[in-house]
Amino acid sequence: MLEIDGIFEKIKSDGHRLTKIRKAMIGILFADKCLLSASEIRARLSASGLAADRTTVYRELGFLLGKNIIKEIRIADRKTYYEIVSPEHHHHLVCTKCNRVQEIAMGNHLKRQEDRIYRNEKFKVLAHSLEFYGLCRNCR
Amino acid sequence: MLEIDGIFEKIKSDGHRLTKIRKAMIGILFADKCLLSASEIRARLSASGLAADRTTVYRELGFLLGKNIIKEIRIADRKTYYEIVSPEHHHHLVCTKCNRVQEIAMGNHLKRQEDRIYRNEKFKVLAHSLEFYGLCRNCR
DNA sequence: ATATTTATTGCAACAATGTTGCAATAAACG
DNA sequence: CGTTTATTGCAACATTGTTGCAATAAATAT
Numbered sequence: 001m002l003e004i005d006g007i008f009e010k011i012k013s014d015g016h017r018l019t020k021i022r023k024a025m026i027g028i029l030f031a032d033k034c035l036l037s038a039s040e041i042r043a044r045l046s047a048s049g050l051a052a053d054r055t056t057v058y059r060e061l062g063f064l065l066g067k068n069i070i071k072e073i074r075i076a077d078r079k080t081y082y083e084i085v086s087p088e089h090h091h092h093l094v095c096t097k098c099n100r101v102q103e104i105a106m107g108n109h110l111k112r113q114e115d116r117i118y119r120n121e122k123f124k125v126l127a128h129s130l131e132f133y134g135l136c137r138n139c140r
Numbered sequence: 141m142l143e144i145d146g147i148f149e150k151i152k153s154d155g156h157r158l159t160k161i162r163k164a165m166i167g168i169l170f171a172d173k174c175l176l177s178a179s180e181i182r183a184r185l186s187a188s189g190l191a192a193d194r195t196t197v198y199r200e201l202g203f204l205l206g207k208n209i210i211k212e213i214r215i216a217d218r219k220t221y222y223e224i225v226s227p228e229h230h231h232h233l234v235c236t237k238c239n240r241v242q243e244i245a246m247g248n249h250l251k252r253q254e255d256r257i258y259r260n261e262k263f264k265v266l267a268h269s270l271e272f273y274g275l276c277r278n279c280r
Numbered sequence: 281a282t283a284t285t286t287a288t289t290g291c292a293a294c295a296a297t298g299t300t301g302c303a304a305t306a307a308a309c310g
Numbered sequence: 311c312g313t314t315t316a317t318t319g320c321a322a323c324a325t326t327g328t329t330g331c332a333a334t335a336a337a338t339a340t
Contacts, residue, residue: 017287017336038326053290058327060288074214076269078298080326093263104257109249117244117272123233126274129216132257134266157307157316178297193319198298200317218327220297 004030007069014067021045021052025060026084029070035081035092035101075101075131095136102136144170147209154207161185161192165200166224169210175221175232175241215241215271235276242276 007026008018016022028044029036036044042057061082064070073081075094090103114125147166148158168184169176176184182197201222204210213221215234230243254265 012337015287019288019336021289054326055291055328056289063288072216074216074218076212076214078214078220080218093257093261093265095263096266102261102263104261106253109253113246113249114272117233121233121242121244122277122280123235123242123272124275124280125233125272126236128270128272130268130270132254132263132265132268135264137262140262140264152308155316159307159317161318194297195299195320196318203317 011067016063020050021056022060022063024048024050025057026064026069029064029082029084033084033086035073035075035083037079037081041082073129073131076133091130091132093132093134093136095139096133097135097139100136100138104132106130151207156203160190161196162200162203164188164190165197166204166209169204169222169224173224173226175213175215175223177219177221181222213269213271216273231270231272233272233274233276235279236273237275237279240276244272246270 004026007030008023011022012018024045025041028041028048038054038057038061041061042052042054045052045057061070064082065072068085070082071085073083073092075081075092077099088105090105093102093104095101110128110130114128117123117125144166147170148163151162152158164185165181168181168188178194178197178201181201182192182194185192185197201210204222205212208225210222211225213223213232215221215232217239228245230245233242233244235241250268250270254268257263257265
């Protein structure tokens with residue numbers, strides 16, 4: 001069973017409907033495995049012959065976020081991006097020249113920091129966001 | 141000499157003008173030393189009797205960003221915040237319950253990661269953003 | 281295959297944030 | 311006190327995101 005089918009099954013077993021737009025949006029985010037903005041997603045829907053209202057796209061993104069199927073990333077160019085939640089936790093390398101984004105694993109370095117923060121500050125870290133900005137292999 | 145006077149001097153010596161709004165905005169960001177959104181800054185200007193147009197506030201934020209006097213932080217509640225650039229590099233602990241933001245130093249842990257990224261990925265990191273989300277001392 | 285239920289969608293209207301062109305204003309200088 | 315031009319305000323616009331409500335279409339039962 002493809003991983004994407006598991007997502008579809010879960011949605012159905014939770015009592016929700018597998019509409020054309022929903023399937024297409026998940027498909028787009030799943031295929032891309034990279035950061036897409038709401039309007040980019042909407043444009044791809046259009047391109048595949050599935051014109052959807054802006055409202056619908058935002059509502060669907062909200063739905064998928066709530067189901068923990070996708071997550072939201074905000075990077076420094078004033079946009080909000082979405083990506084499929086993958087089992088391997090990762091961060092992003094954002095090239096400030098060509099805007100390409102690649103993923104990077106970080107091991108448990110931050111986990112240790114978070115433990116330290118809890119000990120020193122009594123602040124319980126539940127999530128974090130970490131993005132690196134710079135010049136990629138090609139733009140260097 | 142106060143640190144803020146140094147900022148004023150630099151602006152003047154760079155051939156720019158010390159207008160009321162510019163001085164007030166720097167004063168507000170300097171005094172607060174915490175994250176303020178564009179509209180919060182505008183509200184504080186108003187409160188101090190200096191009504192400024194939205195356009196002016198955004199243009200001034202752009203100016204101060206360009207001069208590296210302030211920096212931009214985007215946290216997960218869909219807003220953009222600004223803060224004075226301070227010599228001590230730090231990150232933020234954002235309480236998802238009460239929205240309070242506190243600063244946290246991180247030593248050179250990320251520096252080592254950035255060196256590793258350069259070696260392994262040939263990606264030259266120039267900046268990064270790291271925010272922790274969770275429950276603060278009081279909201280835990 | 282058809283009817284029923286209601287989750288999902290589209291539309292209109294709105295709100296907040298951010299940008300641009302251009303004319304008016306006011307800092308800094310002689 | 312004038313002159314220069316950086317800065318400001320205004321109007322108009324673009325983008326992102328949200329809400330209420332009526333129309334549509336998935337999933338289920340008939």
